[in-house]
Amino acid sequence: MTTVEQPGSAARAVRRLRDSMINGELAPGTRLAESSLTGPLEVSRNTLREAFSTLIEEGLLVRLPHRGVFVATLSPAQIADIYRVRVLLECSALRQAPVRPPRAEGMHAAVDEARRAAEAGEWRAVGTANMHFHERIVALAGSPRLDAWMRQLTAELRLAFVAAPDLEGLHRPFVTMNEEITTAYEAGEAARAADLLRDYLLASERVVLGHLP
Amino acid sequence: MTTVEQPGSAARAVRRLRDSMINGELAPGTRLAESSLTGPLEVSRNTLREAFSTLIEEGLLVRLPHRGVFVATLSPAQIADIYRVRVLLECSALRQAPVRPPRAEGMHAAVDEARRAAEAGEWRAVGTANMHFHERIVALAGSPRLDAWMRQLTAELRLAFVAAPDLEGLHRPFVTMNEEITTAYEAGEAARAADLLRDYLLASERVVLGHLP
DNA sequence: CTTGCGTGATCGTTGAACAATCCCTAGGGT
DNA sequence: ACCCTAGGGATTGTTCAACGATCACGCAAG
Numbered sequence: 001m002t003t004v005e006q007p008g009s010a011a012r013a014v015r016r017l018r019d020s021m022i023n024g025e026l027a028p029g030t031r032l033a034e035s036s037l038t039g040p041l042e043v044s045r046n047t048l049r050e051a052f053s054t055l056i057e058e059g060l061l062v063r064l065p066h067r068g069v070f071v072a073t074l075s076p077a078q079i080a081d082i083y084r085v086r087v088l089l090e091c092s093a094l095r096q097a098p099v100r101p102p103r104a105e106g107m108h109a110a111v112d113e114a115r116r117a118a119e120a121g122e123w124r125a126v127g128t129a130n131m132h133f134h135e136r137i138v139a140l141a142g143s144p145r146l147d148a149w150m151r152q153l154t155a156e157l158r159l160a161f162v163a164a165p166d167l168e169g170l171h172r173p174f175v176t177m178n179e180e181i182t183t184a185y186e187a188g189e190a191a192r193a194a195d196l197l198r199d200y201l202l203a204s205e206r207v208v209l210g211h212l213p
Numbered sequence: 214m215t216t217v218e219q220p221g222s223a224a225r226a227v228r229r230l231r232d233s234m235i236n237g238e239l240a241p242g243t244r245l246a247e248s249s250l251t252g253p254l255e256v257s258r259n260t261l262r263e264a265f266s267t268l269i270e271e272g273l274l275v276r277l278p279h280r281g282v283f284v285a286t287l288s289p290a291q292i293a294d295i296y297r298v299r300v301l302l303e304c305s306a307l308r309q310a311p312v313r314p315p316r317a318e319g320m321h322a323a324v325d326e327a328r329r330a331a332e333a334g335e336w337r338a339v340g341t342a343n344m345h346f347h348e349r350i351v352a353l354a355g356s357p358r359l360d361a362w363m364r365q366l367t368a369e370l371r372l373a374f375v376a377a378p379d380l381e382g383l384h385r386p387f388v389t390m391n392e393e394i395t396t397a398y399e400a401g402e403a404a405r406a407a408d409l410l411r412d413y414l415l416a417s418e419r420v421v422l423g424h425l426p
Numbered sequence: 427c428t429t430g431c432g433t434g435a436t437c438g439t440t441g442a443a444c445a446a447t448c449c450c451t452a453g454g455g456t
Numbered sequence: 457a458c459c460c461t462a463g464g465g466a467t468t469g470t471t472c473a474a475c476g477a478t479c480a481c482g483c484a485a486g
Contacts, residue, residue, distance in 0.1 A: 008278070009439065034468070044440045046259050049469090053263055057270040065221075066447045066468055084356050088309075092301050141301065143294050145272075149362060222470065247437070257471045262438090279437055279478045 013041045013051040021060055021071055022155065023124070024162035028073040032061070059156045074160045076209055082157055083205040087198055089150065090137050094185065095194040097140035106136035107182045114175045123167035130171060131158065133178045137197070157208075164211040174204060222256045226264035229254060234273055234284055235368065236337070237375035241286040245274070272369045287373045289422055295370055296418040300411055302363065303350050307398065308407040310353035315399045319349035324395060327388045336380035343384055344371065346391045350410070370421075377424040387417060 020026045032052070034045050041048065052069050055061040063069045074082075097103065114129035131154035138150040164170045177200050184193035233239045245265070247258050254261065265282050268274040276282045287295075310316065327342035344367035351363040377383045390413050397406035 035466095045468095046441090047439060050263065050266060050439095053266045054270070057267065067449090068468070081356050081358055084354070085358050088302070088305050088354065088356075088359075092305050096301075141297070143297050143301075145294055145298050145366075146301075153358075248435095258437095259472090260470065280480085281436070 009043045010047050010050045010054075013043050013048060014054050016041060017051060017055060018058075018060060018155065022128075022158040022162065026071050028071045028159055028163060030071045032069050032071065034068075058152050060159065072156070072159055074156070076212065079157075079160055079208060079212075080205065082153055083201055086134070086153060087201050089146065089153075090134055090201065091194045091198050093138045093141040093146070094181075094197055095190055097185065097190055099185075099188045099190050102186045102188070103140060104182055104186050106139060107133060107178075107185070110136050111175070111178050111182055114178060118172060118175050123171050124161075126171040126175065127158065127161050127167065130174050130178065137181075160208055160212065164208070166211065170207060170211055173207075174200065223260045223263045223267075226254045226256050226261060227267050230264060230268060231271075231273060231368065235341075235371040235375065239284050241284045241372055241376060243284045245282050245284065247281070271365050273372065285369070285372055287369070292370075292373055292421060293418065295366055296414055299347070299366060300414050302359065302366075303347055303414065304407045304411050306351045306354040306359070307394075307410055308403055310398065310403055312398075312401045312403050315401075316353060317395055317399050319352060320346060320391070320395045320398070323349050324388070324391050327391060331385060331388050336384050337374075339384040339388065340371065340374050340380065343387050343391065350394075373421055377421070379424065383420060383424055386420075387413065 017026070017032075026032075034048055037048055038045055041051075043051070052061060052063070056063050056069065060072055061069045062072050110129055110133035113132060114126050117123075117125035117129055135147070135150050135154060138146050161167070161170065177196070181193050181196050181200065184190075184196055230239070230245075239245075247261055247265075250261055251258055254264075256264070265274060265276070269276050269282065273285055274282045275285050323342055323346035326345060327339050330336075330338035330342055348360070348363050348367060351359050374380070374383065390409070394406050394409050394413065397403075397409055
């Protein structure tokens with residue numbers, strides 16, 4: 001479920017940087033100078049570079065040789081790529097999911113998480129919960145590798161969210177759609193749920209791309 | 214196509230380590246002590262650690278904190294996981310591939326590569342070519358992210374190949390199956406090609422698991 | 427045979443140092 | 457006024473040496 005809390009300065013720096021990015025404190029395109037980060041993060045330059053390597057591998061940072069590392073900026077083409085992968089992964093996972101005893105506990109938990117956050121007006125938390133919902137869908141495939149990849153995808157996508165001016169308009173419409181997909185899946189209609197999910201993703205892609213420029 | 218030739222000591226160390234692993238010079242389970250690798254690779258300990266990070270992220274190495282890094286050992290469960298992901302990715306990519314003008318150039322190139330290697334009796338090269346073939350199938354989806362993931366998967370899987378005692382029996386049967394899949398796809402029968410591919414993968418999984426213990 | 431402890435070795439992290447590369451600006455030419 | 461070139465300053469890429477923290481191994485005691 002939750003990511004393992006690894007000890008160590010490098011891992012801590014990774015977590016702090018990642019949180020800062022998905023919280024919007026570090027806007028996409030921001031340059032992260034090594035020397036100016038060693039202070040706030042309380043790590044040495046070498047350890048910081050190791051943290052950078054991890055985040056670059058995850059796609060959250062980009063390194064331009066001899067120029068520095070920058071918070072990744074997602075082009076429309078890259079966002080389209082992410083959604084292409086999501087449609088493939090999520091729909092396949094949902095379509096081949098077991099229906100005899102539906103495994104929707106995780107999906108329910110994510111839906112509840114999203115609804116509570118929506119009632120509290122915390123739209124960034126709603127976005128996080130929505131991403132959790134989709135991670136739970138992929139988890140239906142039962143593959144640790146797929147789970148790890150999906151977490152990467154959602155982290156990357158949240159970089160696109162932080163640039164959006166209207167978080168409520170971006171996330172609110174999808175809370176009820178999550179519920180519909182869960183209901184359809186639990187009713188044994190995996191194929192219909194997968195179709196709903198595909199429509200959901202295409203709609204979400206349009207919203208994200210529309211909120212960008 | 215080929216991986217980008219990045220400059221830098223760290224990237225060079227990554228390539229040399231990865232090549233050593235998929236060539237079988239570094240057997241799975243081998244411990245890679247930092248101090249004893251700085252000499253042969255001609256890099257400092259810090260740079261070596263950076264190279265380790267990359268390969269750990271790729272799944273080729275495993276880090277046990279305060280104990281060192283080891284060449285990854287694939288358990289049967291992990292191999293099964295890899296094949297589960299492959300079935301999902303490759304079959305989806307092939308099923309949704311364009312059939313009007315089939316894009317099979319890459320697949321043909323990989324088939325030829327495999328056949329030439331088979332005639333030369335270089336079975337490890339045959340395995341490499343077969344992996345290229347499947348990377349080309351995923352490339353039909355047109356997603357850079359999927360391509361990168363598939364390269365990771367094939368690299369991991371080759372770790373399982375190096376332990377096999379009978380490389381010919383492991384790789385030879387699949388050369389002609391590659392050709393059949395290509396033919397079916399070019400004939401416009403994407404669905405049948407996907408079914409062939411699924412059978413192929415399930416058979417390959419059995420062979421790999423059978424060659425292991 | 428098992429348990430506990432000490433020793434040695436390795437890892438995790440730090441700080442400093444140097445070379446390589448890039449950005450920016452000042453200067454000269456047209 | 458504009459463009460091109462050269463230099464200085466800053467940042468990155470890489471290496472090295474050192475320290476504490478942690479683990480593996482062996483030996484002694486029960």
